[in-house]
Amino acid sequence: MKKSEYNVIGVMSGTSLDGIDLVAVKFQFNNSWDFKITHSETVSYSEEWYNTLKKLVTFSIEDLKKIDVDYTKYLAGIIKNFITKNTLENIDAVCSHGHTALHQPKKKLTYQIGNLPNLTSLLGEKVVCDFRVQDVELGGQGAPLVPIGDKLLFLDYDYCINLGGFANISTEVEDNRIAHDICPVNIVLNHYVSKLGFNYDDEGKIASTGKINQELLNQLNNLSFYKENYPKSLGLEWVNMHVFPLVDSFKLEVKDVLKTFVEHISFQIASEINKKSNATVLITGGGVYNTYLINSLKTYTEHVIVVPNNQIVEYKEALIFALLGVLRLRKQVNCLKSVTGATKDHSSGKIYLP
Incomplete structure (x- = not known):
């Protein structure tokens, strides 16, 4: 007989490099899933790790393997500290996404660092991790993985959108959960605002002072990715190839880049959510704190936009990776x-026993 209650830790590191998100969650299953986040924390990256992770796509596989060893030790230390600090006991599993180093599903390649088997010996806990690899082997995109959690934990919403490094969306279409990346968000906004010495544009205040460059906006909206059918996903490689060179060719002031790109994000998200009428949209992720972006989006849609409590906003992905681990167990x-385009639904992730 399967257990009905689980105490797990969810660990997530996203492309926006805000840090490592950790949650301790109690899940209960009684015909449907309930959850309670008992502890949560984001551990910011050191400058050294931030700079290394930012350049992961430029390293050779050999170099990535060395970085993987170091990152796994680093991650283990952070998880261990989280467990000790919060006196967490009777943990069923640590469920960790790791950090995406390479994601090229068309080449059957996806690589998340921080998922080495020694993570379990370093922690002394059961570990469930590396959730993407099997899906790519089965012909899928290996992403996004969060929609199963949207379906099981947030079923009251017509759309679930996360605004992180990228915006992604999940919804039901003809009784099937579908999901895909929409467009880049913080991975681009943070890149340009860093040129002014900031890690992010606080509440979108800098963007709000800029001017929209209509020609750049048109060219961004005409990028071929937006015409592709789902399943589809984005990575830093795509941004490096298609977005940064295009934006840089206009030689605009940073505030004008930010304002134009916020308009681009709003347009692309609205293009997706306006496919239904009278919808309720749950929006989470660090991008919700960009007040200017949220207000810009509201001008493009008449839907009800719901921003939940800060814990769900900031830790929804870590929460859902905790659930992915429980489902795998x-x-x-x-x-x-x-969602991913794999040949079949499946139970994905590696289980390491201490």
Whole structure:
């Protein structure tokens, strides 16, 4: 008989490099899933790690393997400290996404660092991790993985959108959960605002002072990715190839880049959510603190936009990776073919025993 209650830790590091998100979660299953986040924390990256992770796509596989060893030790130390600091006991598993180093599903390649087997010996806990690899092997995009959690934990919303390094969306279409990346968000905004010495544009105040460059906006909206059908996903490589060179060719002031790109984000998100009428949209991720972006989006749609409490805003992805780990332990589907394009639904992730 399967357990109905689980105490797990969820660990997530996203492309926006805000840090490592950790949650301690109690899940209960009684015909449907309930959860309670008991502890949560984001550990910011050191400058050294921030700079290394920012350049991961430029390293050779050999170099990435060396970085992987160091990152796994670093991650283990952070998780261990989280466990000790919060006196967490009777942990069923640590469920960790790791950090994406390479993601080229068309080449059957995806690599998340921080998922080495020695993570379990360093922690002394059962570990469930490396959730993307099996999906890519099954012909899927290996992303996004969060929609199964949207389906099971946030079923009251017509759309779930996360604004992190990229905006991604999940929803039900003809009784199938579908999801895909929409467009870049913080990975671009933070890149340009860093030229002014800031890590991010606080509340979008700098963007709000800029001017929209209509020609750049048109060219961004005409990028071929936006015409592709789902399943589809984005990575830093795509941004490096298609977005940065295009934006840089206009030689605009940073505030004008930010304002134009916020308009681009709003347009692309609205293009997706306006496919339904009278919808309720849950928006989470660090991008919700960009007040200017949220207000810009509201001008493009009449839907009800819901920004939940800060804990869900900031830790929804870590929460859902915790759930993915629990589903894997239960040998239940945690990866949907309707989302990733894999040949079948499957239970994905490696289980390491201490």
